[in-house]
Amino acid sequence: MERKLYLPNNGIVALTRWLARSINAALPICFDYRLPITLMGIAEGGLPFTKLLSSFLEMPHYQAFLQKDTNGSFLLPPGVPHNQIILADCIFDTGKTFVKAHELFALVEATVSGVVLLQRCERELNINLPHPRFTGFLVPGREFFVGFGLDDKEGKNRELPDIYSEGEIEL
Secondary structure, eight states, rough: OOEEEOOHHHHHHHHHHHHHHHHHHHHHHSSSSTSSSSHHHHHHHHHHHHHHHHHHSSSSOOOEEEEOOOTSSOOOTTTTTOOOEEEEEEEEEESSHHHHHHHHHHHHTTTTEEEEEOOOOOOOOOOTTTTOSEHHHHHHHHEEEETTBBBOSOOOOOTTTEEHHHHHHHH
């Protein structure tokens, strides 16, 4: 399978910096700035993006990561406030991950705003489901991506500093 550079690391950094500025500007609209805010990344794919985004956010915040348990459900990390969440992931594709995370946060009555580096725009999305409030780049087509936290079907290539396309996703 041929790998093509889709978004180089300097583009990822610039896009993440722009997203952080957008979040910083929207803070009074999205959250009560007097209460703690947690930047919650979705492990494993959201780790590099969340760490980079955290470095550009101007508001005080905690950083944590949602982990999946053995049945695929998310677990809230202990010891961090979870009443105001910025939910971060590298890509928004089908929306299933965001739905699962929002279901968890609804149980604790958290305020959630999502942020993603890439959002697939070709898929039909249910407008009643949660969507990210902040999106870096709309992805046309059905390309399959690896790198910068995104892995291939064999769990490899997360560590690549850039994002590459590797053919089309299977529906």
